[in-house]
Amino acid sequence: MGCGWPVLAAPRPFALNPGPAMPLIDVQDMDVTIRRRDGTPVQPVRGVALCVDAGETLALVGESGCGKSLTCLAIAGLLPRRAVAQGRVVMQDTDLLALPRRAARLLRRALIASVFQDATNALNPVRPIGWQVAEAIRLRRSVTRNEAGAEAVRLLGRVGLPEPERRAKEYPHQFSGGMNQRAMIALAIAGRPHLLIADEATTALDVTIQAQILDLIADLQAELGMGMIFVTHDLGIVAQAADRAAVMYAGRIVETAPVAALFATPRHPYTRGLLQALPRVDHDGRPLSTIDGIVPPPDRMPPGCAFAPRCSRVGAGCDAAVPLSQKIPGASPPRFLACHRPVPVSEEV
Amino acid sequence: MSQAAVDALMLPPPLLAAEGVRLGYATGRRGWFRPAPRFLAVDGVSLTLSRGETLGIVGESGCGKSSLARLLVGLAAPEAGVVRFEGTAMPAPDSAAWRALRTRLQMVFQDTGAALDPRLTVRTQVREPLLIHRQPDPEARCDEVLAQVRLGAHLWDRFPRELSGGQVQRVVIARALAPRPDLLVLDEPVSALDVSIQAQIVNLLHDLQRDLGLAYVFVSHDLGVVRHVAHRVAVMYLGRIVELAPKAELFARPRHPYTQALLASVPVADPARRGARVAIPGDPPSPQHPPSGCRFHPRCPLAVPRCAAEAPALRALGATDVACHRAGEPGLPSLAAMLSGPRPAMAPMSVREPA
Numbered sequence: 272m273g274c275g276w277p278v279l280a281a282p283r284p285f286a287l288n289p290g291p292a293m294p295l296i297d298v299q300d301m302d303v304t305i306r307r308r309d310g311t312p313v314q315p316v317r318g319v320a321l322c323v324d325a326g327e328t329l330a331l332v333g334e335s336g337c338g339k340s341l342t343c344l345a346i347a348g349l350l351p352r353r354a355v356a357q358g359r360v361v362m363q364d365t366d367l368l369a370l371p372r373r374a375a376r377l378l379r380r381a382l383i384a385s386v387f388q389d390a391t392n393a394l395n396p397v398r399p400i401g402w403q404v405a406e407a408i409r410l411r412r413s414v415t416r417n418e419a420g421a422e423a424v425r426l427l428g429r430v431g432l433p434e435p436e437r438r439a440k441e442y443p444h445q446f447s448g449g450m451n452q453r454a455m456i457a458l459a460i461a462g463r464p465h466l467l468i469a470d471e472a473t474t475a476l477d478v479t480i481q482a483q484i485l486d487l488i489a490d491l492q493a494e495l496g497m498g499m500i501f502v503t504h505d506l507g508i509v510a511q512a513a514d515r516a517a518v519m520y521a522g523r524i525v526e527t528a529p530v531a532a533l534f535a536t537p538r539h540p541y542t543r544g545l546l547q548a549l550p551r552v553d554h555d556g557r558p559l560s561t562i563d564g565i566v567p568p569p570d571r572m573p574p575g576c577a578f579a580p581r582c583s584r585v586g587a588g589c590d591a592a593v594p595l596s597q598k599i600p601g602a603s604p605p606r607f608l609a610c611h612r613p614v615p616v617s618e619e620v
Numbered sequence: 621m622s623q624a625a626v627d628a629l630m631l632p633p634p635l636l637a638a639e640g641v642r643l644g645y646a647t648g649r650r651g652w653f654r655p656a657p658r659f660l661a662v663d664g665v666s667l668t669l670s671r672g673e674t675l676g677i678v679g680e681s682g683c684g685k686s687s688l689a690r691l692l693v694g695l696a697a698p699e700a701g702v703v704r705f706e707g708t709a710m711p712a713p714d715s716a717a718w719r720a721l722r723t724r725l726q727m728v729f730q731d732t733g734a735a736l737d738p739r740l741t742v743r744t745q746v747r748e749p750l751l752i753h754r755q756p757d758p759e760a761r762c763d764e765v766l767a768q769v770r771l772g773a774h775l776w777d778r779f780p781r782e783l784s785g786g787q788v789q790r791v792v793i794a795r796a797l798a799p800r801p802d803l804l805v806l807d808e809p810v811s812a813l814d815v816s817i818q819a820q821i822v823n824l825l826h827d828l829q830r831d832l833g834l835a836y837v838f839v840s841h842d843l844g845v846v847r848h849v850a851h852r853v854a855v856m857y858l859g860r861i862v863e864l865a866p867k868a869e870l871f872a873r874p875r876h877p878y879t880q881a882l883l884a885s886v887p888v889a890d891p892a893r894r895g896a897r898v899a900i901p902g903d904p905p906s907p908q909h910p911p912s913g914c915r916f917h918p919r920c921p922l923a924v925p926r927c928a929a930e931a932p933a934l935r936a937l938g939a940t941d942v943a944c945h946r947a948g949e950p951g952l953p954s955l956a957a958m959l960s961g962p963r964p965a966m967a968p969m970s971v972r973e974p975a
Contacts, residue, residue: 334814447903477680477841482885482899504814507844507887511894531891546889548819550848553888555868558826559819559848565784 293364294322295498296346296466301358301368303341303350313569316341317522319358320596320607323466323498330513330530331502332545336566338522339502343468346500348379362466380411384459388471390451394443400454401427401439407461426457431487449480453487460491467492470502485512506549510534518542521566521577524596528606538599538606538613540584576611584612633707634668635835636692636725636803640701641665643687647908659908661687663859664701666934671802672829674836676850676867678843678882680904684859685839686730689807692837693727694718705803723753726796730808732788736780742766743776746795753799765794768831769824786817790824797828805837810845822848843886847871855879858907858915865940875942878916880955898959914945921958922946 303316316338323329331339345356348367360367362382367375387393395403404423408414414422420439428435430453443451452472459467469488473481489512492499501513509516510530517527518539526539537543547560564581567573573580575590582589589611596609642663646656661684669675677685690696691703694710703710705725711717729735736745743762750758766776769790780788789809796804809825810818822845828834840846846853846867853870855863855878863876874880881900888896902919905911911918917927924946932943946952 334816449903477904478843478885479680479881479900480903482887482897483901485887485897486899505887506815506889510889510891511887511897534889534891545815548816549889550819550822550842550844551889552844552847552871552883552886553890553893555847555871558823561819561823562816563820565786565817 295325295327295362297322297359297361298342298346299359299361301342301345301356301360303338303345303354303356305351305354307353311570315522315569316345316356318596319519319522319524321500321517321524321527323500325465325498326492326496327515328492328499328501328513330509330516331500331519332504332506332509332516333519334504334566337519339519340470342519343385343470343500343502347383347385347468348375349385380462382464383466383468384462384464385468385470386452386455386459386472388474390455391443391446391448393455394451394458396443399440399442400446401435404439404454404457404461407458411462423457423461426461427454430454430457430460430491431483432457449476449484452476452480452484456484456487456491460495463495464497466500467497468500468502471504472501473508474503474505488512506545507552518545521572522569523577523593523609524607525578525609526607527596528602529604532602532604532606536614536616538608538616539578539610540582540612540614541578543614544581544583576609584614586612588612633704635671635673635706636669636837637704637707638665638667638688638692638701639704641688641691641698641703642700643684643691643696644699657908659910660859661907662691662698663910665856665859665861666701667854667861667864669803669835669837671835672833673852674829674838674850676846676853677837677839677856678841678846678853679856680841680882682858682904682907683856684907685841685856686807688856689727689805689837689839693725693803693805694721695727723749723755723799724801725803725805726799726801727805728789728792728796728807728809730811732785732792732812735792736788738780741777741779742771742783742791745780746791746798749795749799755799761798765797766791768797768828769794784817785813786820789813789817789821793821793824793828797832801834803835803837805839807839808841809838811840811842818845825849843883855882858904858910860915860943861934861941862916862944863940863942864934865942869939873938873940875937875940875947876916876944877920877922877946877955881919884955884959898955900955900959914943921955922952 298319298321301319302314304312304314306312319342321329331342333339344350346360350356356368358368365378367378401420401423404426405419408419408422424435424439427439432438432450432453473484476484503509513530515527515529516533517524520541526542533542537546544562548562550559562581567577573590575592576594579585579589594609594611596607599606599608642660644658644660646658665688677688679685691698694713697712705721711721746766747758747762750761755761771787771790775783775787810821813821829836838846838849850867852866854861855876857878863879874883884898900919905918913929914927914932917923926945932945934941934943937948
């Protein structure tokens with residue numbers, strides 16, 4: 272969609288290293304540890320490994336409390352003070368977690384942007400929308416206030432806000448939820464990020480508005496060549512909007528695969544359970560199959576596989592050791608799986 | 621056959637019937653001496669529900685589906701029109717006759733966290749409606765319904781904060797079932813739950829209906845869930861029903877452009893059907909300033925001048941009741957066909973009326 276917006280055509284502050292087959296972001300063995308009020312640590316995210324290429328969309332799927340949001344906050348450097356991330360988050364040949372705080376912040380500001388679920392509360396209620404977008408521009412480039420203001424209006428127009436000159440002077444409470452989410456997206460792309468993290472960005476919206484926002488994000492991604500991490504619990508969005516998906520359960524990524532392969536032949540029993548529990552809008556199904564039991568809380572994880580107590584395929588060895596994420600031999604493009612007793616490929620979903 | 625003709629043939633009367641009900645709310649005052657402006661959240665809705673049937677009500681936020689649910693259980697009195705339960709008009713809220721009727725209709729609300737008293741154990745809460753309605757042997761009945769909703773007996777003397785979301789929803793359903801109702805009105809009962817838990821509750825509701833012959837009004841914004849539980853589906857837009865049809869008919873042949881848009885907007889969990897999704901432009905208008913004529917016409921690609929002038933009434937088209945001037949015209953293009961193709965760089969959005 273070449274619409275030649277000067278904002279988007281301008282060079283990025285950081286050029287991407289054209290390294291051989293380097294992913295845009297490479298997260299290796301990342302843990303997030305939270306210190307509770309009584310001093311005991313819990314680890315809601317354990318051993319997460321993922322990578323995203325430029326222009327690619329990775330969906331991070333899982334149920335509430337599985338650690339998908341904390342993973343994103345750790346990547347974006349937005350963890351609350353009580354939480355610490357360990358491991359490696361490599362962008363531009365640099366480990367963001369090893370950098371001093373200030374240097375990491377500046378690098379992240381140039382590379383990463385996030386869009387969250389509740390745009391109306393994420394925006395500043397006492398500043399006009401246009402001012403907030405202009406602030407995001409001024410933080411990243413040395414431009415005058417007037418130039419930043421004019422660019423903010425252009426950006427708001429690009430994300431589909433009607434009458435951007437007038438609306439830029441209005442406040443978040445005067446906007447609908449969908450329009451606030453458009454403004455948040457304008458704010459996120461103001462720095463022309465290489466990586467956009469969308470954390471349940473369309474969850475609070477009605478389906479007709481959600482469809483508009485998904486289209487907008489897809490257009491902008493194509494235009495800017497951004498890599499994206501799309502956090503969602505909605506398997507419909509995964510199927511429609513992502514290239515690859517990583518399924519999280521109880522703080523770990525249990526399966527990573529290209530979307531078509533994941534939906535056709537889920538290999539982890541949890542992935543298969545999720546797909547079978549989903550009521551579908553496109554056909555009448557048999558009774559929904561359920562996953563009995565509940566997710567174990569992070570301080571009472573079973574010793575072996577966290578899914579073992581709920582798993583239909585549980586067997587000897589599942590409660591002995593945590594299954595490590597391994598490349599499935601022969602799968603092309605590559606798939607990763609962390610399961611002692613995976614679902615055979617032949618079994619129907 | 622039209623809905624009216626079916627109703628005339630049906631004896632005894634349907635379990636629940638709404639006839640042209642309206643419900644309005646006052647909005648913020650504009651000045652001390654000016655009357656507060658009102659808007660209609662539910663504007664002339666008629667529907668019927670038979671014993672053992674599930675009626676799904678779908679629509680986007682602000683379309684009036686929760687207000688309609690409140691009208692159907694008599695928690696609010698309609699400004700116009702009447703709700704009939706087994707042929708008799710619903711008594712005014714809080715009257716003695718209404719309280720007597722309350723054992724027959726029960727409601728399950730959306731916010732399960734707020735639905736239970738945090739200081740009472742599960743057993744006490746489920747017993748409470750039985751004590752209020754002076755039903756015989758509350759202890760035994762309480763244990764019976766808790767077993768019916770398949771809540772583990774070790775949880776019966778716990779407090780709500782010790783339960784997970786799915787378990788809380790089971791308690792709420794048990795409490796609603798305790799006085800042996802004929803009708804449950806469920807307002808977004810599974811929206812807050814994760815997929816695996818949602819499936820447990822959906823299956824539970826299905827089994828309860830089969831075993832107890834309950835009728836459900838199932839309000840939801842999730843078309844996948846509604847497709848799974850409902851026998852008939854009503855689609856609401858800005859306070860009005862735009863389409864009411866048997867489930868199979870609605871999902872196979874949606875007649876109203878809004879229904880088509882809604883179905884086309886849902887991301888389908890099937891990577892093979894990528895790109896099947898289409899987005900209609902525009903925001904839903906504010907119910908305080910509804911558009912003239914057909915309320916969908918500013919967003920409708922099929923709109924003709926008549927749509928802005930004249931509000932369409934619900935009319936029968938095959939097994940479907942639809943409120944659209946153009947539905948059923950021969951050669952009418954489908955909405956998906958009109959909207960697919962390259963997207964404009966900037967989707968035009970309708971602007972909300974200034975407050």
